[in-house]
Amino acid sequence: MTTTKAAMLTVQRAELTEHVIYMRLAEKMRNRHNAEILERIGGDELRHHDFWANLTETKVRVHRLMVWVYVLLGRFFGLTFALKLMERGEDFAKREYERMQDIEGVDAILHDEEEHERELIDMLADEPLEYAGSIVLGLNDALVELTGALAGLTLALGNAHLVAAAGLVTGIAASLSMAASEYLSSKSEAIDSDTKSPAKAAVYTGTAYIIAVVLLILPFFLLASMFVALATTLAIAVVIIAVFNFYISVAKELRFWPRFAEMAGISLGVSAISFGAGWALQALLGVQA
Numbered sequence: 001m002t003t004t005k006a007a008m009l010t011v012q013r014a015e016l017t018e019h020v021i022y023m024r025l026a027e028k029m030r031n032r033h034n035a036e037i038l039e040r041i042g043g044d045e046l047r048h049h050d051f052w053a054n055l056t057e058t059k060v061r062v063h064r065l066m067v068w069v070y071v072l073l074g075r076f077f078g079l080t081f082a083l084k085l086m087e088r089g090e091d092f093a094k095r096e097y098e099r100m101q102d103i104e105g106v107d108a109i110l111h112d113e114e115e116h117e118r119e120l121i122d123m124l125a126d127e128p129l130e131y132a133g134s135i136v137l138g139l140n141d142a143l144v145e146l147t148g149a150l151a152g153l154t155l156a157l158g159n160a161h162l163v164a165a166a167g168l169v170t171g172i173a174a175s176l177s178m179a180a181s182e183y184l185s186s187k188s189e190a191i192d193s194d195t196k197s198p199a200k201a202a203v204y205t206g207t208a209y210i211i212a213v214v215l216l217i218l219p220f221f222l223l224a225s226m227f228v229a230l231a232t233t234l235a236i237a238v239v240i241i242a243v244f245n246f247y248i249s250v251a252k253e254l255r256f257w258p259r260f261a262e263m264a265g266i267s268l269g270v271s272a273i274s275f276g277a278g279w280a281l282q283a284l285l286g287v288q289a
Contacts, residue, residue: 007096012052013060019045078128081251131204138208143267148274155278164220171213179206
């Protein structure tokens with residue numbers, strides 16, 4: 001009975017913590033539709049907490065660190081990502097529910113946890129996720145084009161600061177070009193659909209591109225050795241790809257590894273080809289680094 005009560009208290013605390021997370025996120029919502037959905041889920045979590053509180057006859061404290069983390073994630077990475085990431089961390093609670101299904105009322109709570117909340121979360125209007133395609137366009141183009149360009153320029157120019165300057169000019173011009181292209185593309189698509197703002201799509205694409213440009217070029221400004229800078233740039237590219245694909249895999253419930261491997265393989269493959277092209281040109285033209 002002690003073990004059972006300890007498990008009940010763990011689940012009770014988790015439900016209370018999730019209730020607070022949902023309500024805190026709802027308070028910060030300007031979008032009334034999203035706020036109402038979050039309040040509904042928060043109300044469900046509070047009822048689940050009350051169910052366990054009646055059985056344990058014990059008060060529990062909110063896990064404040066968890067509240068802080070998920071509210072922060074919700075603000076900076078979007079509601080869908082934060083809430084689905086939180087769902088992934090609920091495996092322990094769900095296992096405990098399954099073990100305690102002999103208790104009357106647990107089946108209904110388990111149904112809420114597995115289906116009702118997921119349906120509500122899928123109803124959220126999440127702008128970063130709506131423009132994920134534009135972010136993918138900006139990031140993917142920057143990672144493939146710029147890592148390739150930097151790899152080629154490393155041998156062609158023979159100076160880290162020159163490589164950085166050339167890469168920065170290339171990156172800024174390309175980011176503006178990509179943003180303009182995305183604006184025109186989204187504007188033509190908006191004739192058939194009003195779901196996407198062409199201006200916002202352009203901003204997301206351009207912003208993603210320029211952030212990637214700054215991160216990829218930074219090693220060439222900070223490190224004296226061109227080859228160490230290039231290796232660091234490629235490592236940063238892999239980290240960017242991993243972080244972004246983790247975000248997409250959580251928010252859209254897609255498999256992480258196939259998407260990560262494909263994007264990383266293309267980016268690093270283009271870099272290798274460009275490095276080879278730079279080496280060949282150096283040999284053919286007699287340019288000394």
